[in-house]
Amino acid sequence: MSLDPNQPEEEDPMASDSSVQTSEPRPAAPAGSAHDATIDLTGVLHEQARAAESASSVVFDVAGLSVYYGAFQAVRDVTLSIAWNEITAFIGPSGCGKTTVLRCFNRMNDLIETARVEGSLRYHGVDLYDPKVNPVEVRRRIGMVFQKPNPFPKSIFDNVAYGPRLSGVRSRAELEDVVEEALRSAALWDEVKDRLKRSALGLSGGQQQRLCIARAIAVKPEVILMDEPCSALDPVATLRIEQLMQELKADYTIIIVTHNMQQAARVSDRTAFFTVDVDTSTGDRTGELIEYDRTERIFSQPADTRTEDYVTGRFG
Amino acid sequence: MTATTTERRSAAGRLAVPTDVRVATVTGRRLARNRVATGAMGLAFLVAALPLLFVAFTVVGKATNVMGWSFLTRDIPTTAAATELQGNCAAASKYGGDTAACKKVPAAAPRPGIGPAVVGTLITTGLAALLAIPLGILAAVYLNEYGRARPLARLVRFMTDVMVGVPSIVMGIFVYALWVVTMGQGRSALAASIALACLMLPIVVRSSEEMLKLVPNALREGSAALGSRTWKTTLRVVLPTALPGLVSGAMLAVARAAGETAPVLFTIGAAATVRQATTVTGQSTTLSFQIYNLITNGGRLSPQMAWGAAFTLIVLVLALTLIARAVSARFMMR
Numbered sequence: 081m082s083l084d085p086n087q088p089e090e091e092d093p094m095a096s097d098s099s100v101q102t103s104e105p106r107p108a109a110p111a112g113s114a115h116d117a118t119i120d121l122t123g124v125l126h127e128q129a130r131a132a133e134s135a136s137s138v139v140f141d142v143a144g145l146s147v148y149y150g151a152f153q154a155v156r157d158v159t160l161s162i163a164w165n166e167i168t169a170f171i172g173p174s175g176c177g178k179t180t181v182l183r184c185f186n187r188m189n190d191l192i193e194t195a196r197v198e199g200s201l202r203y204h205g206v207d208l209y210d211p212k213v214n215p216v217e218v219r220r221r222i223g224m225v226f227q228k229p230n231p232f233p234k235s236i237f238d239n240v241a242y243g244p245r246l247s248g249v250r251s252r253a254e255l256e257d258v259v260e261e262a263l264r265s266a267a268l269w270d271e272v273k274d275r276l277k278r279s280a281l282g283l284s285g286g287q288q289q290r291l292c293i294a295r296a297i298a299v300k301p302e303v304i305l306m307d308e309p310c311s312a313l314d315p316v317a318t319l320r321i322e323q324l325m326q327e328l329k330a331d332y333t334i335i336i337v338t339h340n341m342q343q344a345a346r347v348s349d350r351t352a353f354f355t356v357d358v359d360t361s362t363g364d365r366t367g368e369l370i371e372y373d374r375t376e377r378i379f380s381q382p383a384d385t386r387t388e389d390y391v392t393g394r395f396g
Numbered sequence: 397m398t399a400t401t402t403e404r405r406s407a408a409g410r411l412a413v414p415t416d417v418r419v420a421t422v423t424g425r426r427l428a429r430n431r432v433a434t435g436a437m438g439l440a441f442l443v444a445a446l447p448l449l450f451v452a453f454t455v456v457g458k459a460t461n462v463m464g465w466s467f468l469t470r471d472i473p474t475t476a477a478a479t480e481l482q483g484n485c486a487a488a489s490k491y492g493g494d495t496a497a498c499k500k501v502p503a504a505a506p507r508p509g510i511g512p513a514v515v516g517t518l519i520t521t522g523l524a525a526l527l528a529i530p531l532g533i534l535a536a537v538y539l540n541e542y543g544r545a546r547p548l549a550r551l552v553r554f555m556t557d558v559m560v561g562v563p564s565i566v567m568g569i570f571v572y573a574l575w576v577v578t579m580g581q582g583r584s585a586l587a588a589s590i591a592l593a594c595l596m597l598p599i600v601v602r603s604s605e606e607m608l609k610l611v612p613n614a615l616r617e618g619s620a621a622l623g624s625r626t627w628k629t630t631l632r633v634v635l636p637t638a639l640p641g642l643v644s645g646a647m648l649a650v651a652r653a654a655g656e657t658a659p660v661l662f663t664i665g666a667a668a669t670v671r672q673a674t675t676v677t678g679q680s681t682t683l684s685f686q687i688y689n690l691i692t693n694g695g696r697l698s699p700q701m702a703w704g705a706a707f708t709l710i711v712l713v714l715a716l717t718l719i720a721r722a723v724s725a726r727f728m729m730r
Contacts, residue, residue, distance in 0.1 A: 188621065191620060219621055220622070226617065230614035232633050232637070233637050242619070242624075295622065296621070299622055
C-alpha cells in the first residue's frame with residue numbers, strides 16, 4: 081500500500097466524522113432555513129466557501145442520503161463528510177451505489193426522470209437539494225469526469241473551450257489562455273499543442289480522458305467528481321491519470337469512484353467502502369455505506385469485518 | 397478434413413482440425429450452401445437494381461431529344477395547338493393558321509421549354525422546405541430532448557405517425573379547402589408550398605427524432621456536467637453531432653416534396669412564362685405538375701417534353717442531395 085509519505089500524522093480534523101455513522105445520521109437542518117434569502121447561489125457559495133475555508137476543511141456534508149429510482153431504493157442512509165483538497169475514494173462491489181451517490185454531488189441524478197433523493201447533502205453549508213438551488217450552477221462548480229471518455233465531436237480546442245464559452249468568455253485571446261492552462265494542468269498540452277484544431281475523437285483513449293479532465297478544469301470548479309475514470313484505460317494511461325490526480329489535489333477536491341482497490345490505496349486520502357444489501361424477501365439490492373475512514377486505516381485495520389473481507393479479497 | 401465417409405461422425409471427429417492450415421475444414425454441404433446463399437444475394441441485388449437502371453436509361457434516352465439550355469429556360473406553350481403548329485406547315489394550313497409565317501420558321505427550330513416549371517419547382521420546394529424543416533427539427537428536439545415519454549410528446553408522436561400515412565392528395569384538398577377557398581387566399585406558389593410542407597413535416601419530424609436518438613447520452617451528460625442548460629446542450633452538442641443525419645432526413649423530405657404532384661394539383665394554378673412563375677403569392681407551376689399536364693394535353697411534342705421535364709426533376713433532386721451531403725460533410729467532425 082503506497083500512501084503519500086508527506087501525509088502529516090497530525091490530528092485529523094475530520095476524525096469525528098470519519099467513524100461509522102450509517103446507523104445514526106445527524107439530524108439535518110431544515111432545508112433552506114439559514115438561507116431563505118439565498119436565491120443567488122453564486123454570491124452565497126463564494127461567501128460560504130471563504131467562511132468554510134477558515135472555519136473547517138469540510139466541503140460536502142452528507143447526512144442520511146437515500147436515493148430512489150421510482151419505488152426502488154438504490155442507496156440507503158449515507159452519512160459522510162468530504163474534506164477540502166483531498167482525494168476521497170468510493171470503493172465497493174458492483175451495484176453498491178457508489179456511482180449513484182457520486183452523481184448526487186452535482187445533481188446529475190436530476191437528469192434521470194425517476195430518480196429521487198432524500199436526506200441532506202450540504203456543500204459549504206448550503207443544501208444542494210434546496211429548491212432555490214439551481215442545478216446548472218451546481219454543475220458549473222462541481223465538475224465531473226465520466227467512466228468512458230466522452231469528448232464532444234469537436235476540435236480539441238473547442239472541447240476545452242466549451243465550458244468557458246458557456247460562462248460567457250468570448251475573446252479569442254482569453255479562450256486561448258484558458259485552454260492552454262487547462263491542457264497544461266491535465267498534462268496534455270505537449271501532446272496536442274500542434275493539433276488543437278483537429279478532432280478530439282482522433283486522440284487515444286487515455287488522451288481523450290485527460291482531455292475530459294482538462295475540459296472539466298477549464299471552468300475552474302472547486303470539486304471534481306470522477307466516475308471510474310480509468311476503467312476504460314490501459315495501465316500506462318491509468319498511471320498518468322493517477323499522477324495527474326495527485327497534481328490536481330493542490331487546487332481541487334476530488335472524489336473518485338473506483339473498482340480498483342489498488343488505485344484507491346495509491347491515490348486517495350480517505351476511502352468510503354460501500355456494499356450492497358440484498359433484501360432476501362424482495363430481492364431488492366440496496367447500497368449502503370459500511371465504513372469511511374482514512375485510506376491507510378481502511379486498508380490496514382478496518383473497523384468492519386465486511387470491509388476487511390473486501391479489501392483483502394475474501395469477499396465476492 | 398480427412399476423408400470420413402460415415403454420415404454421422406462423432407463430435408471429436410468433427411472437431412478434429414488438421415494441423416496443416418491449408419486444408420479447408422469447411423467442405424461439402426456447408427460449402428454448397430454458402431455458394432447458394434451468396435448467389436441468391438447477388439441475384440436479389442441485380443433484381444432490385446434492374447428497375448432503377450431501366451428507369452435511368454429510359455429517362456436519359458428519351459430526354460436527350462429535347463434537353464438543352466433553351467429547353468430549361470424557355471416559356472411553356474400555352475396550348476397543345478401551339479406545340480403542334482410550331483414549324484409544322486401542314487398542320488398550320490389544316491387548322492387555318494398563318495402558313496406564310498410558318499414557312500419562315502425552320503422546321504427544327506424554336507422548341508418550347510419548361511422554364512416556368514423549373515423556376516416554380518425551385519420556389520415552391522424551397523418555400524416548403526423553409527416552412528417544414530425548422531418546424532420539424534424543433535418538434536424533434538422537443539420530442540427527444542424535452543418531451544420524451546410525457547403525454548404531450550406521445551400525442552405528437554402518434555399524430556406524426558398518422559400524418560405520415562395521409563395520402564398526398566388529401567393534403568392537397570385540405571390546403572385547397574382551408575387556404576385557397578375558406579381563407580380566400582387563392583391559388584399560388586405559397587398555397588402549393590403549404591401543402592407540400594404538410595407532407596414534409598411528419599417525415600422531417602420522425603427522421604430527425606431518430607437522428608437525435610443516435611446522439612450518445614454521454615455527450616449530453618458531459619455537457620450538463622459543465623454547467624450547460626438543456627437548450628445550450630442541444631444547440632451546441634446534440635444538433636451539431638446529429639447534423640449529417642438531420643440533413644439527409646431533410647433532403648429525403650425535400651426530394652419527396654419536389655416530386656409530388658397531387659398536393660400541387662389544386663393549389664398552384666398555372667403559369668406559362670418564367671416571369672409569371674417567379675412569384676410567391678401568384679400562380680405558378682412545377683415540374684411534376686407540368687409532366688402531368690404535358691402527358692394529358694396530347695400535343696405532338698408533349699411526350700418528349702414530359703421526358704425532358706422528368707429528367708430535369710431527377711437531376712434537380714440529385715443535385716440538391718449532393719449539395720446537402722457536401723455541406724454536412726464540411727461541418728462534420730469525425
